[in-house]
Amino acid sequence: MQVMVISDLHLGVPQDGSDIFGWDAADFIATMETVITQYRVDTLVLNGDIYELYKWDFSEIVEHNREVLGYLYSKRPIYIRGNHDIFNNFGKDHLLIRNSAGQTIYIEHGHNADVLNGTRIGRLFGKWAYLLIKVLCRYEWFKKGYLRVIAFDDEIHRIPRKYNSFRYLNYALNLLRKYDVVILGHTHKIEYHKTYYLNKKKRYLNCGSCSLGRFQAVILDTETLWYETIKIR
Numbered sequence: 001m002q003v004m005v006i007s008d009l010h011l012g013v014p015q016d017g018s019d020i021f022g023w024d025a026a027d028f029i030a031t032m033e034t035v036i037t038q039y040r041v042d043t044l045v046l047n048g049d050i051y052e053l054y055k056w057d058f059s060e061i062v063e064h065n066r067e068v069l070g071y072l073y074s075k076r077p078i079y080i081r082g083n084h085d086i087f088n089n090f091g092k093d094h095l096l097i098r099n100s101a102g103q104t105i106y107i108e109h110g111h112n113a114d115v116l117n118g119t120r121i122g123r124l125f126g127k128w129a130y131l132l133i134k135v136l137c138r139y140e141w142f143k144k145g146y147l148r149v150i151a152f153d154d155e156i157h158r159i160p161r162k163y164n165s166f167r168y169l170n171y172a173l174n175l176l177r178k179y180d181v182v183i184l185g186h187t188h189k190i191e192y193h194k195t196y197y198l199n200k201k202k203r204y205l206n207c208g209s210c211s212l213g214r215f216q217a218v219i220l221d222t223e224t225l226w227y228e229t230i231k232i233r
């Protein structure tokens with residue numbers, strides 16, 4: 001399988017002529033097509049935060065991004081939920097692929113590392129906290145308050161506000177005890193690391209972000225574990 005992983009498009013509704021995504025729909029689609037053809041991609045993984053649901057409703061986002069979403073869904077993608085997707089009812093928590101040699105590829109958005117560095121109790125806590133937030137966000141007053149607390153800087157469309165890639169690298173290293181390849185998103189920083197654990201080759205990749213007019217992606221051959229990170233603009 002030739003997999004392409006992208007994340008963090010943060011599709012929303014343009015305000016004053018600009019949005020977080022920062023792409024002309026036709027340009028983005030053309031770029032995707034070029035990469036997909038060049039690398040013979042057969043499986044597209046959307047690794048979370050495709051929708052900016054912290055700021056807009058799902059229907060508003062769909063209405064303003066018909067072209068891009070229509071294109072992405074025509075590829076029959078595998079959808080993994082991100083933290084900005086917590087109000088979504090579709091998608092997976094993570095994706096686990098096992099190739100014919102028994103090697104494992106683990107893909108998740110990465111926000112689990114936000115709570116207590118993704119320890120078991122942290123994951124459980126985070127899961128329940130998100131669930132509680134999701135339920136409470138049915139109340140408009142709570143949603144407003146919550147979004148104010150987690151608010152990012154609107155003026156410059158900066159998501160996330162702070163970058164601390166070490167936290168996610170650490171989280172990925174722990175996962176690599178168990179899996180051969182770990183792919184995260186969430187940090188908006190493209191990364192590729194190779195290391196060894198008990199004589200086994202391990203790889204951590206971060207697919208970066210396709211927002212602010214950038215194009216970043218991870219391509220992985222799930223059989224050979226050959227990979228490439230792509231950064232256009």
Ligand SMILES: [Mn+2]
Nearest residue numbers: 049082083186
């Ligand atoms: Mn995220």
